[in-house]
Amino acid sequence: MSAPGPVDPSTPSAAPIATLPGRLRSSQSRALALVGALILALLFLFGGDGWVSVLDFTMVAAIAALGLNVLSGYAGQISLGIAFFMGIGAYTAAWLGGSPPQLPGDPAGLGLSVVIWLPASGIVAALIGALIGPTALRLKGFYLGIVTLALVFIGQYVFINARAITGGQEGRFNFPAPSIGDFSFANPNPIFGLQLTTNQCFFLLLLPLLALVAGFVANVARSRPGRAWQAVRDNETAAAIMGINLLEAKIGAFILSSFLAGIAGALYASLSGIATPGTWSLLLSIQFIAAILIGGVASVWGSILGAAFVFAIPTALNTFSLLPQNASSTGISSGDLSAIFYGLLIIVFLLFEPAGIIGLAGRIRAAQQRIEARRTRSEGGDTATSTTIPPTTTTSTAPTTSTTPTEMASSEREPQLDVERMDLMDRTRRADAPQ
Amino acid sequence: MTLFIQLMFSGLALGSDYALIAIGFTIIYKASEVINFAQGEFLLVGTFVVSTAVFSWRLSFVPALLLGMGVTALIGVLFERVVLRRMIGRPPFTIIMVTIGLDVLLLTAVTILVGDKSPGAPAPFDIVSAITVGGVKFGVNALASIVITVLICAALYAFLRFTRYGLAMRATAIDQEAARAMGMRISTVYALAWGISGAVATIGGVFLAAGAGNPVFDVGLGQGALVAFPAIILGGLDSIPGAVVGGVVIGLVYVLTQGYEASGFLGVNFHTISPYLVMILVLLIRPYGLFGARKVERI
Numbered sequence: 001m002s003a004p005g006p007v008d009p010s011t012p013s014a015a016p017i018a019t020l021p022g023r024l025r026s027s028q029s030r031a032l033a034l035v036g037a038l039i040l041a042l043l044f045l046f047g048g049d050g051w052v053s054v055l056d057f058t059m060v061a062a063i064a065a066l067g068l069n070v071l072s073g074y075a076g077q078i079s080l081g082i083a084f085f086m087g088i089g090a091y092t093a094a095w096l097g098g099s100p101p102q103l104p105g106d107p108a109g110l111g112l113s114v115v116i117w118l119p120a121s122g123i124v125a126a127l128i129g130a131l132i133g134p135t136a137l138r139l140k141g142f143y144l145g146i147v148t149l150a151l152v153f154i155g156q157y158v159f160i161n162a163r164a165i166t167g168g169q170e171g172r173f174n175f176p177a178p179s180i181g182d183f184s185f186a187n188p189n190p191i192f193g194l195q196l197t198t199n200q201c202f203f204l205l206l207l208p209l210l211a212l213v214a215g216f217v218a219n220v221a222r223s224r225p226g227r228a229w230q231a232v233r234d235n236e237t238a239a240a241i242m243g244i245n246l247l248e249a250k251i252g253a254f255i256l257s258s259f260l261a262g263i264a265g266a267l268y269a270s271l272s273g274i275a276t277p278g279t280w281s282l283l284l285s286i287q288f289i290a291a292i293l294i295g296g297v298a299s300v301w302g303s304i305l306g307a308a309f310v311f312a313i314p315t316a317l318n319t320f321s322l323l324p325q326n327a328s329s330t331g332i333s334s335g336d337l338s339a340i341f342y343g344l345l346i347i348v349f350l351l352f353e354p355a356g357i358i359g360l361a362g363r364i365r366a367a368q369q370r371i372e373a374r375r376t377r378s379e380g381g382d383t384a385t386s387t388t389i390p391p392t393t394t395t396s397t398a399p400t401t402s403t404t405p406t407e408m409a410s411s412e413r414e415p416q417l418d419v420e421r422m423d424l425m426d427r428t429r430r431a432d433a434p435q
Numbered sequence: 436m437t438l439f440i441q442l443m444f445s446g447l448a449l450g451s452d453y454a455l456i457a458i459g460f461t462i463i464y465k466a467s468e469v470i471n472f473a474q475g476e477f478l479l480v481g482t483f484v485v486s487t488a489v490f491s492w493r494l495s496f497v498p499a500l501l502l503g504m505g506v507t508a509l510i511g512v513l514f515e516r517v518v519l520r521r522m523i524g525r526p527p528f529t530i531i532m533v534t535i536g537l538d539v540l541l542l543t544a545v546t547i548l549v550g551d552k553s554p555g556a557p558a559p560f561d562i563v564s565a566i567t568v569g570g571v572k573f574g575v576n577a578l579a580s581i582v583i584t585v586l587i588c589a590a591l592y593a594f595l596r597f598t599r600y601g602l603a604m605r606a607t608a609i610d611q612e613a614a615r616a617m618g619m620r621i622s623t624v625y626a627l628a629w630g631i632s633g634a635v636a637t638i639g640g641v642f643l644a645a646g647a648g649n650p651v652f653d654v655g656l657g658q659g660a661l662v663a664f665p666a667i668i669l670g671g672l673d674s675i676p677g678a679v680v681g682g683v684v685i686g687l688v689y690v691l692t693q694g695y696e697a698s699g700f701l702g703v704n705f706h707t708i709s710p711y712l713v714m715i716l717v718l719l720i721r722p723y724g725l726f727g728a729r730k731v732e733r734i
Contacts, residue, residue: 072528076528078527078531135719138718138719141527141528141531142470142531143718143722147714147715150708150711150714154711286535286539293532336543340540343536343537346533346535346536347533350522350536351533354529
């Protein structure tokens with residue numbers, strides 16, 4: 001909470017903040033986070049290499065999902081093109097960091113350090129994103145969606161034909177693994193007496209990276225550009241009238257989004273060690289869209305949860321052999337099954353909870369608060385200031401809009417310009433679907 | 436010159452398929468301002484049903500086609516009634532995404548049903564039969580697809596121009612509230628739009644699969660139909676004649692670049708992106724397409 005403002009001392013400021021989606025303030029949330037961290041640590045240490053690999057890919061996917069959420073969730077620009085930007089990032093990394101060709105037919109590589117290729121993969125993707133950004137100024141809604149769809153196909157054409165870097169149709173096999181000095185993530189390494197596998201090494205690299213990216217996106221979303229994006233999303237014309245530079249806002253969103261997608265693409269290729277042009281397909285883009293819709297649009301935690309949901313399910317199905325017994329004979333693969341899952345979930349979530357899993361969590365929290373409020377009232381205390389919920393709204397539940405107690409409470413109070421409170425209202429709006 | 440005429444013919448045939456697919460998009464958009472991203476998979480589902488009916492259940496082509504049209508029309512109407520009806524007033528972002536959800540569902544369903552087999556491509560005539568005139572091969576199925584497209588356009592025109600429901604659809608497209616005030620049932624109009632669109636998609640899909648000249652088709656058929664997007668963009672989302680013109684132009688562009696890319700300097704598979712390049716070019720100059728109406732923005 002950086003915005004300084006005249007805070008009304010009677011405002012129960014702690015309670016409304018706890019209702020905000022994606023923030024860890026209440027003790028339950030902290031407990032949940034602790035449990036989550038514990039599960040992560042257990043999987044990391046004892047889950048076996050398969051699960052660590054799933055975690056790695058999920059974290060990479062989460063970075064890309066955060067990128068897509070910046071563009072589609074916060075700024076409201078429809079994009080089917082994230083696979084294209086991931087491909088750009090992957091091949092930039094391959095070209096800069098890949099080992100120099102040994103045989104005449106080998107794809108090109110400069111063999112530079114990870115310190116160069118990882119940021120560069122994001123920067124090159126961001127530059128191309130900046131070129132696409134102005135298109136979004138002229139094209140809106142469906143039209144932008146179709147142009148970004150075209151990007152994916154154009155990308156496939158370019159990737160197939162730029163044989164020197166991408167390896168053409170057959171794909172490229174040598175992607176650089178991050179290495180710092182003697183410590184290479186491509187080999188098993190002993191750390192503090194623990195013999196770590198490649199996947200575990202990557203885990204140690206990816207977890208802080210994801211935390212960094214998530215923190216960055218969360219902070220940008222709360223800062224001036226982030227607010228501008230949300231204003232553009234909610235009503236473009238109104239935003240322009242309020243003095244927001246639409247070009248600046250849209251290009252900014254495209255740049256950050258493509259940067260993250262590029263980094264994620266580079267990490268993905270580095271992790272899997274192989275990528276064909278077919279890797280960066282429309283399906284991949286759709287999977288990321290599913291991830292942010294299921295997890296939560298315009299929410300940092302939503303991106304991460306959604307990515308985990310969409311990208312970990314096929315592996316989980318395989319690992320625990322949850323497929324029907326006769327699956328192999330009828331041709332149902334884990335990929336198909338999870339596609340049915342997320343296809344259905346996209347529709348269900350959009351119909352009933354546009355704010356995704358995070359929205360569900362917010363609803364549960366709001367319900368808890370309602371119950372608590374009712375209890376305090378029945379105990380016969382002074383309800384005027386200690387309760388945030390006016391009695392008339394306690395029984396009414398709004399099914400489609402995710403109105404939280406904060407919003408009800410602030411509309412109930414006397415109209416007064418209060419920076420702090422506007423800030424809160426603004427943030428609760430985020431939980432709603434982009435307008 | 437023979438090559439050119441041959442390519443023009445193939446382009447026209449492919450273009451008429453695209454025109455059919457584009458009409459499917461446009462009808463829905465005109466009625467309800469929704470772009471159906473699942474339209475490609477409507478094609479796939481319809482073609483798959485026709486294929487199963489012809490090759491597994493031994494139906495003859497016409498009843499099989501009617502069955503396929505019925506199935507896709509039903510899926511369209513159900514989806515509109517059960518899902519989209521609840522999404523009226525939501526932003527385009529949400530509506531695109533929900534049709535993408537349907538797209539994933541339909542594609543996966545067909546993928547599972549197909550398994551590792553290759554379904555046969557159903558066609559009214561033998562898949563390789565052709566009439567050769569002066570060195571140019573006119574495929575019989577290609578000729579049929581051109582004729583059918585013209586017939587469907589005529590029927591659609593007659594329907595929209597001369598029938599009560601056609602009038603209701605046109606009125607709804609112009610002003611939904613006014614049409615409702617005049618006593619037209621918007622829900623019937625929506626159901627009609629999705630039904631017609633689904634039925635037309637099956638016809639387009641069958642001819643698209645047959646026109647490829649392969650005796651089989653795969654689940655990529657739906658994604659191939661996405662090339663109809665440039666067609667509708669070219670024509671403007673809300674114009675049916677525009678969709679037909681756009682479809683034919685895109686078909687010609689596709690086939691001509693395919694025919695001449697053998698010279699090599701454009702690289703492999705340039706024809707797969709040439710329609711999109713044309714589309715981006717058009718959009719940058721006219722953001723609402725060549726025939727599309729510019730929208731007035733209100734706050």
